[in-house]
Amino acid sequence: MTLIDRPMSHAPVRTPAAAPVAGLTETSTLTVAKAINAGLRQAMIDDPKVVLLGEDIGALGGVFRVTSDLLAQFGPHRVIDTPLAESAIIGTAVGLAYRGYRPVAEIQFDGFIFPGFDQIVNQVAKLHYRTQGAVRMPITIRVPFGGGIGAAEHHSESPEAYFTHASGLRVIAVSDAQDAYSLIRQAIACDDPVLYFEPKRRYHVKGEVVPQLGEPMERAVVVSPGTEVTLVCYGALVATARDAALAAADEGMSVEVIDLRSLAPVDYAAVEASVRKTGRLVVTHEAANSGGLGGEIVASITERCFEYLEAAPVRVTGFDIPYPAAKLERHHLPDLDRILAGVDRVLGR
Amino acid sequence: MTAISTDFIQLLSPLGERMPHADFDPWLADIDTAALAALYEDMVVVRRIDTEATALQRQGELGLWPPLLGQEAAQIGSARALRDDDYVFPSYRENGVAYCRGVGLTDLVKVWRGSAQSGWDPASVRMATPAIIIGAQTLHATGWALGARFDGADSVAVTYFGDGATSEGDVNEALVFAASFQVPVVFFCQNNQWAISEPVGVQAHADIASRAPGFGIPSLRVDGNDVLAVMAATRIALDRARTGNGPTFIEAVTYRMGPHTTADDPTRYRDPADLAAWGRRDPVLRLRALLERLGHLTPEFEAQIAARADAVAAELRAGCIALPDPPALSVFDHVYATPHAGLDRQRDEYAGYLAGFDAAPTEPTAATQPVASTPKGSL
Numbered sequence: 001m002t003l004i005d006r007p008m009s010h011a012p013v014r015t016p017a018a019a020p021v022a023g024l025t026e027t028s029t030l031t032v033a034k035a036i037n038a039g040l041r042q043a044m045i046d047d048p049k050v051v052l053l054g055e056d057i058g059a060l061g062g063v064f065r066v067t068s069d070l071l072a073q074f075g076p077h078r079v080i081d082t083p084l085a086e087s088a089i090i091g092t093a094v095g096l097a098y099r100g101y102r103p104v105a106e107i108q109f110d111g112f113i114f115p116g117f118d119q120i121v122n123q124v125a126k127l128h129y130r131t132q133g134a135v136r137m138p139i140t141i142r143v144p145f146g147g148g149i150g151a152a153e154h155h156s157e158s159p160e161a162y163f164t165h166a167s168g169l170r171v172i173a174v175s176d177a178q179d180a181y182s183l184i185r186q187a188i189a190c191d192d193p194v195l196y197f198e199p200k201r202r203y204h205v206k207g208e209v210v211p212q213l214g215e216p217m218e219r220a221v222v223v224s225p226g227t228e229v230t231l232v233c234y235g236a237l238v239a240t241a242r243d244a245a246l247a248a249a250d251e252g253m254s255v256e257v258i259d260l261r262s263l264a265p266v267d268y269a270a271v272e273a274s275v276r277k278t279g280r281l282v283v284t285h286e287a288a289n290s291g292g293l294g295g296e297i298v299a300s301i302t303e304r305c306f307e308y309l310e311a312a313p314v315r316v317t318g319f320d321i322p323y324p325a326a327k328l329e330r331h332h333l334p335d336l337d338r339i340l341a342g343v344d345r346v347l348g349r
Numbered sequence: 350m351t352a353i354s355t356d357f358i359q360l361l362s363p364l365g366e367r368m369p370h371a372d373f374d375p376w377l378a379d380i381d382t383a384a385l386a387a388l389y390e391d392m393v394v395v396r397r398i399d400t401e402a403t404a405l406q407r408q409g410e411l412g413l414w415p416p417l418l419g420q421e422a423a424q425i426g427s428a429r430a431l432r433d434d435d436y437v438f439p440s441y442r443e444n445g446v447a448y449c450r451g452v453g454l455t456d457l458v459k460v461w462r463g464s465a466q467s468g469w470d471p472a473s474v475r476m477a478t479p480a481i482i483i484g485a486q487t488l489h490a491t492g493w494a495l496g497a498r499f500d501g502a503d504s505v506a507v508t509y510f511g512d513g514a515t516s517e518g519d520v521n522e523a524l525v526f527a528a529s530f531q532v533p534v535v536f537f538c539q540n541n542q543w544a545i546s547e548p549v550g551v552q553a554h555a556d557i558a559s560r561a562p563g564f565g566i567p568s569l570r571v572d573g574n575d576v577l578a579v580m581a582a583t584r585i586a587l588d589r590a591r592t593g594n595g596p597t598f599i600e601a602v603t604y605r606m607g608p609h610t611t612a613d614d615p616t617r618y619r620d621p622a623d624l625a626a627w628g629r630r631d632p633v634l635r636l637r638a639l640l641e642r643l644g645h646l647t648p649e650f651e652a653q654i655a656a657r658a659d660a661v662a663a664e665l666r667a668g669c670i671a672l673p674d675p676p677a678l679s680v681f682d683h684v685y686a687t688p689h690a691g692l693d694r695q696r697d698e699y700a701g702y703l704a705g706f707d708a709a710p711t712e713p714t715a716a717t718q719p720v721a722s723t724p725k726g727s728l
Contacts, residue, residue, distance in 0.1 A: 051499075077499045083529050088488050088522035095492020095506070098436075098477060101499075103492075119519075122482050126466075131478050134470040167692075168684055191686035210720040218690065297726070338680035 021073050022344030024181070024211040035177035036066050036142075039184035040104065042211070044074055047102060050188055053080040053089055054142075055248040063108055064203055086116035093139045094123050102138045104188055110200075111154025113321075124193045125168030140187045142193045145173070146236045146286050147333055148201040150326040156200075157323050158235075158287035163195050163242070164194060164264040164296070168216040171264040172217050173197040174236035177207030179261060182214035190217075197263075199236035220267035222274065226256035226332040229343050230274040230284045232297060234260040237334060241284060244339040253344060269318055271297065272304050279310035284334045289317040316342035356556065357602050360581065363630045364640020373581040380577065382645050388429065389640060390423040390654050392633045395445040397658035399607075400666050402444075402458060406611040410669055411461045415442045419574070419606030420529040422632030424509075425449060426579030427601070431507060435644030437476040438490035438508040440483070442539075446509060450474040454661060455668030464672045475722035482511055484517035487536065491523045494532035494590075503665040505590040507535045507583075513544025515560065516552045523691060524598070533590035535583065536561070536598040539573060541605035542627075542661045546618040566720050574632035604630070677703060 011022065023042035030038060044050045052067060058081035071079040082089050084105060093103035094326060107113045114119070127135050147156030149171030163171050170192050174180045182200070187194040194217075215221060224245045233241040238259045245255040257273050260266060273280050281301055283294040294315040301313065316334045324332050361378075363600050379668035399416045405581045416519045417424060420718075424445030430438070431449075439446055444457055447469075456468035460479075467478040480486035497504050515538060527534050540557055544548050553560075561568035569585065571578040579601055586597035604627040608615050615624075654699055681696040 026723070080495075083522075083523060083525050085518075085522040087519055088491070088526045091485060091488025091519060091523070092492035092495060092526055094436075095489040095494070096496045098489060099491075099493045099496035099500075101496050115518075119485065119488065123480075123485055126477070128686055129682075129684050130466040131471060132467065133686065134464060134472065135478070136686050138686075163395075170685075170689075265689055267690070269690070334455065 013145050018332050021069070024209065027208060029178050029206050031179070031204050031206050032068050032070045032174070032199065032211045033064055035180040035207070035209050036184050037068055037070070038209065039181040039210075040070060041073070042068065042184050043104075043188040044070065044078060047188075049079050049100060050104060051080060051096065052104045052106065053082050053093060053103055054276045055082060055084055055089075055108050056283060057081060057106050062106060064200070066142070066198070066203075067249075071082045079316060084114055086114075087119050088118035090116040090124060090139075090141065094119065094127065094137065096137055097137050098135060100190060103257060104140045104142060106141045106198065109155045110143055110157040110159055111218040113159055120195075121165070125166045128192070129168055136191050137283075138191050139182070139192045140189075140190075141193070142184075143195060143197050144200040144203075146200050148154070148236065150183070150329070153323060156329065158196055158285065158318065160195070160263055161287055161292050164293055164295055168196045169264060170191065170218075170262070172262050173199070173235040174261065175199055175202070175235055175259050177205070177209050178214065179259075181209045182212065183217045183261065186213055186217040196333065197235060201236050202239065205239070218262040218265060219266060220258050220260045220262065220270040222256060222258045224255070224257035226254040228254040228278055228281045229256065229282060229346055230271065230278045231257045231339070231343065232260060232271055232278070232281065233257065235262060235284065237284050240336055241333065241339060244336045244343065247266060247336060247340060248343055253347060264308045266293075266297060266300070268300055268304065268344050271301060274304050275301055276308045279308055281309070281313040282318040282339070282346050283313065284318060284339055284342065284344045286318045286333055288320045289315055290320050291342060292317055311346050311348060314342045314346045317321045355572075356590035357570040357600075358582065359575050360577040361572075361575045361576075361635055361639060363635050365642055367577075367639060367642075370581075372564070373578065373585075376581040376584045378578055381582070382640075382643050385636065385640060385643070386645055386650065388425055388580075389633075389636050389658060390531075391425045391429065391449065392576065392636060393654050394658050394661050395421055395425065396633060397588070397662050398444060398448065398457065398665060399517050401460070401662040403607075403611060405458070405669055406461070410650050411611075412613055413461050413465050413610050414458075415433050415610045417442050419604045419632065420539055420541055421445055421571040422576035423579055426576040427583040427599075430580050430583035430676070432587075433475060433502070434502075434504040435475065435477050435587070436490075436493055436504065436506050438486040438493070438506060439479045440486065440510050441477065441481055442480040443479065443509050447474075447476060449543070450476045452476065454665040455628075455672060457611065458665065458669045459478075461671065462672055463667060464675060473693035479521045482568065484514035484519040486510070486678070487514070487520045487523035488526070490534050491527045491530075493557060494527070494534035494596075496528050503533070503591040505533045505535060505587050507587075509537050509539065511544065512540040512542065512549045512552055512557055514538075514539065514548065524561065524596075526567055527596040528565040528695050530603045531593075531595035533593075534596045535584050535586040536566070536596060537583070537591060537599065538600045539603055539633055540600050541573075541603050541604050541608065543619075544611070545609045545613060546615075553610060556600065558600035560595050564644040566598050568600065570600045570602065573603030574630050576632060576636055579662065584594070603632070622713055680722055
């Protein structure tokens with residue numbers, strides 16, 4: 001026989017699943033990370049075809065511990081530690097979806113998603129269209145994103161616009177524990193591929209979580225009502241924007257804060273309704289300005305209700321620079337003061 | 350002229366001599382003369398499909414066609430080894446494999462006519478939509494096989510790719526994942542010596558099959574123009590996968606006798622002597638020679654095969670030409686599986702725009718109808 005064979009060890013066999021843990025049954029106070037964990041657990045209980053795959057998500061529970069204890073509960077066929085190859089994590093998820101699975105892939109850090117970019121935009125995003133609906137890609141890709149944690153390069157990025165530009169994907173970004181829980185469940189249940197961006201620097205912020213699915217994930221929500229300025233934000237900046245609205249109120253300005261939640265599609269009806277009321281629009285994100293979501297939102301709102309605008313819309317964003325060194329990131333990231341400066345500008349103050 | 354490496358397993362010589370092989374022959378015990386005749390018919394028919402589709406492209410009915418000329422044994426020998434419940438993840442030249450899986454003739458050319466981005470429902474024939482991004486499908490096969498392992502099924506994923514694809518990261522990552530998870534997948538590499546204009550030496554300084562053991566995956570290197578060697582190797586690999594022994598890599602050494610696609614011009618980069626040398630190793634002719642040696646090549650048999658090939662070609666041509674242009678607003682269909690407000694708005698706006706034309710209220714006029722493109726370039 002000419003088989004060229006070499007002995008090799010099989011993939012490690014781990015201990016069998018521990019006693020099952022029930023999902024969240026009552027309103028609880030959880031961190032954002034634990035809320036995602038609770039949502040993942042519930043999704044895995046609800047549907048045996050939900051499998052998690054990624055780097056270090058098993059015994060370690062992920063570098064942010066988002067998948068803690070899920071390996072022990074569901075076993076190595078549901079929580080899969082993969083070799084270190086992002087394209088393969090996504091491409092393998094595609095194959096699992098072909099076989100009827102509902103994979104949830106974890107990309108360890110935002111800047112690590114690019115080796116998987118081809119599989120995401122050329123395969124995950126397009127297979128349903130390519131096959132005229134015959135093959136569904138109910139894949140969720142979890143991505144911790146954004147800066148503010150003093151990290152090294154590639155650990156603080158905001159790559160969402162690359163994906164909002166790719167037709168066939170849905171993109172959401174969560175800002176608090178409740179949405180973290182509700183939207184991961186909605187994302188996994190969705191028959192379309194979903195990129196689920198997690199606000200890395202808010203992972204440890206606690207909030208009340210009601211074990212419900214809540215508002216549909218494609219809806220934006222007003223998180224702070226106001227009458228003079230519409231302030232659109234998402235992810236980690238939602239908390240910053242709310243603080244800015246409070247500070248603005250102290251100075252007699254009424255700012256309405258909208259948490260987009262869904263970045264693709266954007267809930268333009270909600271943003272438009274607010275702008276028709278306030279006449280002024282500020283959009284903020286950590287991602288670079290050029291080609292960012294802010295420009296898209298400003299353009300779309302201008303097309304839809306130009307006649308309601310009292311002033312030119314304003315973008316408060318990261319600069320058009322590679323993500324800077326940790327000691328400089330506070331200059332790059334929009335903070336309360338820069339957002340307030342944007343509010344002042346749109347009010348002509 | 351490139352040297353022809355013969356460091357591979359061969360059961361059928363270019364002259365049609367059946368060469369015994371102690372390890373491979375047991376896997377072909379059921380291949381009697383009737384089975385050989387059936388394989389011959391398959392190979393003649395897919396070559397005829399190739400000829401007809403190339404003609405359709407030259408006549409403007411297809412935008413492009415990727416011929417498989419010369420690779421019939423590699424495709425038929427492997428595809429005829431599969432079970433219905435196995436799943437194929439192909440590249441774009443696997444027209445012979447698709448034929449064996451039961452893909453409709455018209456469905457084979459839909460993509461190349463521009464009628465659709467895919468020709469068939471993958472679930473109906475257990476064959477994925479061909480990947481045009483080189484090597485991407487090897488990861489899909491690996492993931493599917495992982496699912497098969499979770500399900501406790503003994504179905505196998507078989508992925509087809511070329512020598513050029515072995516340079517892609519995805520193929521190498523697929524080998525890593527397949528080995529790590531010990532999944533039932535067969536990596537079937539058709540080394541046809543060319544990645545468009547780049548000879549295989551640009552991709553590899555050693556036999557491609559010799560790479561796989563470095564990943565912990567056993568490999569077989571067979572004469573890809575020998576349908577029997579290919580079939581035996583595929584059966585061995587499938588059996589390993591079905592019995593829980595994980596992935597196998599097969600390198601089928603063959604030759605792309607045609608252009609990369611109908612948009613290509615091999616005379617710019619290929620030595621005619623090279624093509625002539627490989628022509629003497631033709632996979633169809635050597636099986637024909639074996640049938641002749643076995644006394645099966647009667648005029649009746651040859652007439653029957655020719656009639657079958659002609660009928661297939663006629664059906665392909667008629668089906669191709671009759672393919673309707675898709676309706677304008679179907680451009681928006683199936684981008685998402687669930688309602689999408691942004692796209693719904695664009696569809697409504699474009700429908701309104703089209704409705705503004707007096708001549709055709711729901712269809713674009715000739716002025717706005719996109720002209721069927723004739724893609725040129727790299728594919």
